[in-house]
Amino acid sequence: MKPTDMFAQVGSVIASVMFAWAMFKQYCPYNLQEVIDKYSKRAFTFIYPYIQISFNEFTGDRFMRSEAYSAIENYLGSRSSTQAKRLKADVVKSSQSIILSMDDHEEVEDEFQGVKLKWAAGKHISKTQSVSFYPVTDEKKYYRLTFHRRHRQLILGDYLNHVLKEGNEIKVRNRQRKLYTNSGSYWRHVVFQHPASFESLAMEAERKQEIMDDLLVFSTAEEFYARIGRAWKRGYLLFGPPGTGKSTMIAAMANLLNYDIYDLELTAVKDNTELRKLLIDTTSRSIIVIEDIDCSLDLTGILNFVDGLWSACKGERLIVFTTNFVEKLDPALIRKGRMDKHIELSYCSFEAFQILAKNYLKLESHHLFARIQELLGETKMTPAEVAEHLMPKTISGDPTVCLESLIGGLEKAKVDAVLKAEEEVKESARLKAEEEAKEKEKEKEKAKAEEEEKAKEKDSSKAEENAKNQVKENGFCENGNAELISKEKK
Numbered sequence: 001m002k003p004t005d006m007f008a009q010v011g012s013v014i015a016s017v018m019f020a021w022a023m024f025k026q027y028c029p030y031n032l033q034e035v036i037d038k039y040s041k042r043a044f045t046f047i048y049p050y051i052q053i054s055f056n057e058f059t060g061d062r063f064m065r066s067e068a069y070s071a072i073e074n075y076l077g078s079r080s081s082t083q084a085k086r087l088k089a090d091v092v093k094s095s096q097s098i099i100l101s102m103d104d105h106e107e108v109e110d111e112f113q114g115v116k117l118k119w120a121a122g123k124h125i126s127k128t129q130s131v132s133f134y135p136v137t138d139e140k141k142y143y144r145l146t147f148h149r150r151h152r153q154l155i156l157g158d159y160l161n162h163v164l165k166e167g168n169e170i171k172v173r174n175r176q177r178k179l180y181t182n183s184g185s186y187w188r189h190v191v192f193q194h195p196a197s198f199e200s201l202a203m204e205a206e207r208k209q210e211i212m213d214d215l216l217v218f219s220t221a222e223e224f225y226a227r228i229g230r231a232w233k234r235g236y237l238l239f240g241p242p243g244t245g246k247s248t249m250i251a252a253m254a255n256l257l258n259y260d261i262y263d264l265e266l267t268a269v270k271d272n273t274e275l276r277k278l279l280i281d282t283t284s285r286s287i288i289v290i291e292d293i294d295c296s297l298d299l300t301g302i303l304n305f306v307d308g309l310w311s312a313c314k315g316e317r318l319i320v321f322t323t324n325f326v327e328k329l330d331p332a333l334i335r336k337g338r339m340d341k342h343i344e345l346s347y348c349s350f351e352a353f354q355i356l357a358k359n360y361l362k363l364e365s366h367h368l369f370a371r372i373q374e375l376l377g378e379t380k381m382t383p384a385e386v387a388e389h390l391m392p393k394t395i396s397g398d399p400t401v402c403l404e405s406l407i408g409g410l411e412k413a414k415v416d417a418v419l420k421a422e423e424e425v426k427e428s429a430r431l432k433a434e435e436e437a438k439e440k441e442k443e444k445e446k447a448k449a450e451e452e453e454k455a456k457e458k459d460s461s462k463a464e465e466n467a468k469n470q471v472k473e474n475g476f477c478e479n480g481n482a483e484l485i486s487k488e489k490k
């Protein structure tokens, strides 16, 4: 048979089948059609061993985007970019990164515990044309998962949970983070884009690692906290002199965990009700920051507020307090359970300086490092001051100029410290001398007063004596007069 004849025959068979199908649809009773449909589907599933699940983009009447759909979209993102031939791109994080997803009618494969499954993207074109207040889209997108029916248990249980969890985590990683500040009883936010990281934080490596581990363990310990019946919260107290990196560390914490920051200005909060409202409005995966607690409120006020804070916000939260004067705080306030981890940020050590030199000058070593190490051992300088010396000083960016500037600064700080110490000694000697002089003066005055008292006493006893004598003399006179009068009467 010639190929042209064969095509003609196939064509006529198809046309006949289609005609028969159209006639069947037209004239066969609806009930019979349903029965045939049902049994044909059963027969199909009997010979077709795969199960399909569709996840539609929109659910419900109000065009709510399905959370499962967007989680799957995120989950499939990386797989799509390596497997699919046609991809869709979207821009997130203020135009800084591109997120890829597979285009319609593309398929990607996935594997879970040795089981292979297939995801396909598709869309239904809706034929209904309704007039609605809400904008109507005719396209209804979906993802379809196909897997062998013998894996039903595994896929419907563990696998789908895994997809949703990972998808949501990717979503959180890709989201634009926010920095909130309170104004009245509302939060206002701006995009949070702080470049601080633990890597660039000038601090001893061991302590840094300990803090990072603590944070990471906390952020993944949901089950643990649920099991021991504790709210999933952790309080940190960062203390140290100004410019030692407390605020920088908070930004590094937020970047490490991908959390939002709520910067709570307590002095702007009117009352407890307002505070509670603000706290309830914070979202999970966030850090609530209260800076300079020593100057915000009186301590009993803070104590009540901290306990309220713990109970008012639910979900995963870090609460970070900062202060320049830890010794001013009531020990009851900073006890574990309220502020679980205390972190001291202090003056710049040589190890911290090396990190700054690496960040600012791209220097691992330099002949001036030895002198700097010596000076840092002898004097105190905050990382903020050290960093200021390491800022570019010349267009050529010569690091020696910066290091010399730092050495100059450290030497000056050392001299200043000596002068200050001398000044302090002098001042305290002066104060002591003043105190002693005052004491002497007081003693003198006291002695004088005592003398005066004595003199007064003496005078008064003398006066008393005189008075007595007088009385005696007068008494004699009066008696004499009485005698004279009685003599005259006689």
Ligand SMILES: Nc1ncnc2c1ncn2[C@@H]1O[C@H](COP(=O)(O)OP(=O)(O)OP(=O)(O)O)[C@@H](O)[C@H]1O
Residues within 6 Å of the ligand: 200, 201, 202, 203, 240, 241, 242, 243, 244, 245, 246, 247, 248, 249, 324, 345, 383, 384, 385, 387
């Ligand atoms: N440990 C550090 N590592 C890296 N940079 C630091 C460090 N400490 C301070 N700096 C630099 O100094 C600047 C000021 O630091 P930061 O604002 O974090 O200090 P602070 O401890 O919060 O001070 P304050 O008590 O005044 O609020 C930062 O912008 C940062 O560049």
Ligand SMILES: [Mg+2]
Residues within 6 Å of the ligand: 246, 247, 248, 291
């Ligand atoms: Mg600060």
